[in-house]
Amino acid sequence: MDFGAVMRALSISGNLTLVSSRELVDKVNRAALRFERKEQKQIFRFRKWPVPVTVPDVLPTAPVHVLREVGVATTFFDDPVFADAARLWAQLRYCATLAPHRGRMTLSATAASSVVHHHKVAQSEYLGIGLALFVARHVLSEQYPGLDFQAVDADVALRSGIPGVGAVRQASGVRVRPDYFLIGHPRNGGAVKIVVLECKGNHGNESLAVDQLAKACVQVRSVEIAGRGCLPSLMVASCLRQSGITVHVLDPPGEDELWSGSADELERELNEELGEVPEPFTSERPGSEQQDDAVDELALFDRTLPVDVEESDTSFPAEARVLKIPQASQKWFSHALARFGAASALLFAGAGRTAAAYRPPPPRGGFTGLDEQSSASGDDAATAFDLGGGLHVMGTRSVLPLPDGGRFVVHRGLESGLYEQLAGQRLGSYLRSAPGVEERWRNGILDEEFARDAVSVGSDGTVLAVSLDRGR
Template sequence: MEIDSLVRALSHQSLLALESSEQLVTDVLRYAQTHAKNREAYWYHKQLLPVDVGSGGLRTSPARVLHELGVATTLLTTSPLSQVARHWAAVRYCATLTRTNRGLLALTPDANEVVYHHKVTQSEQLGIGLALVVAKHVLRRQFRGWTFHAVDAEVALKAGFVEGGGAVESVSPTKKRPDYILLGHHATKTRRRMKIVILECKGTHQQPSFIHGQLARAAVQVEALSVGGRHPPSLMVASHLTQAGITAYVLDPPGDDELWSGDDAELDGLLSTRPEDRSWRPRTATPDDTQAAQIPNPPPVAGRGDRHRNRRGRRLAARRTPGLRHT
């Protein structure tokens, strides 16, 4: 294929199918209950909720997916070659995504034929790019006027903080971590705010039912970190990769909402640069960070209290999850 034809093909808009429903929550919960008896990877406390993903799916392009992957997985932020490094994902995976005759975003035949660990790596990497596209789409629908950028969760944990959000701490005995911390910025003439959302990304070439186990494990990962001593809301996105079309499955474990507590002058400086352009290095925690990082008692199984309020103001009865309590 000629390079100009490839570039044009990558820019073609395709339809990415989205699914989030009560039935998906039930399937994930059933999977977790079945496997929690023997594996702590399925012991989670957050209640899972479906997400308003809109109707008709999400229109995007392979180029958009690969751009998100490149930016999120390039950690050489202070290197003069960082911009070049961000293009590596697009180069490596440029022949993996295509548009079907029905206009659906899908795997290419070549991408579907990779084997063994190559397939695992491919599904993981494409899962990151797809999840970031989907998460930003969902968050734009929920929070009009907000812009979200991804920071690698392991990098933030090693640094010990995210600027504007406070100390980043591990609050779970599991060694599993979420993939990214999404920092949301919004500024108006009268009020400046910040939101933080934890994101876990999954991808698979296997049967759709495999997604249920991935999302059950993701529910443990998204509650493994605290930011500023609080538990941010989360999104979990698992993408099913096939030649017939790609479907992204989305669930929302709610948490504490707005975490910004700084003054306007501090936030003005924070808003002036993109989080992924910052140099993330470990530092000694300040007294304020240490105080903010005090870990609260773990929430009870199936959510705190007997009821939760969703973002549209309706009250939802919390699901009981027997068998998932960590004893």
């Protein structure tokens, strides 16, 4: 493998093709009906009916940005021995899978030709997460100017247990959770928003994406705030091909909010301890109101497409369950999710001990097989490094020897000022300051030395920097 070519490709932008249309919605609805009737999967009666999203025809990105999104979003790995290696996995295993070609972002020739089926499934899942998060952030930035969204793994937040609540589980055998919660924090005060996100990926064509989106319609309906119905959502399915990557997007967010306040009020509230949940969460069967909504949506679909619909067959199946977040616990829930987001950023930087104050992770440490520098006192981030442009980072430095005598170097971290805020339990201050880090770095980076590295800085202050050290 030509690691020099890999390095060059990591930082070069290519266009993702975005698709969202009424035609796509109709195809997804047809697929859901097929699953329900021909394959006798009654859970598809319990689905959200999607609508198109306003998206540009193309959206540019570089592979390093997708890898950073994957790395931060998948930090909650429970194995106590290989946790550190798992946090680095995305940057090593998938560093050569995306490549810009003739202006488009594509699946690299190596990834397209040399990966067997079961590895393609894992590859499409991980890259599907990174691409979905990148596209979702763009869509939400257009929908909600002035809000910055954190991604929080839904299973981690619910199945693994929320402080003060414990595990929040649905009925046995029902596995229809969405992948992520996206929590939008206003920069200058206002409403805190929540959007659920389902990420899909495949190595095929649009027909596979359509089937995946039909299944996503069930997953995004499984969480609601009591009294408001299902939450706003985004469903994103990426087709990974050597000819170009196409991302299908449906379901724009609604106007639901968790709570609101001035910038000072939000910061002050989030800087405080989480406290006890005001009212417990529940897992319930859908009520009559949701049944009526399903009949109305089905009737509308029947008028627009030639599909034989039996209206008497619209009741939700017994296994359909909704996780209900009581209105009294909305503000508390947003605070809990913000803490999970902070823990994810800290774990990405290797700061497990500091992250434990936000979401106690399982014990970490042990042999990783890589030369990864960390503090002598444990697994907290200890390596300080500069990226130019006035950006100082606390995190980890991992070195992988290469066959030609060079070294593949990966820095993962968090901007040092933000790290200090989180270490000092100033979560509100962190959320208020984090979005300015990326802008400050972009405005200040002038040194050509750093242009040789592939660097991604997120709105949460996380930093991924990949370089190739040829040695002397």
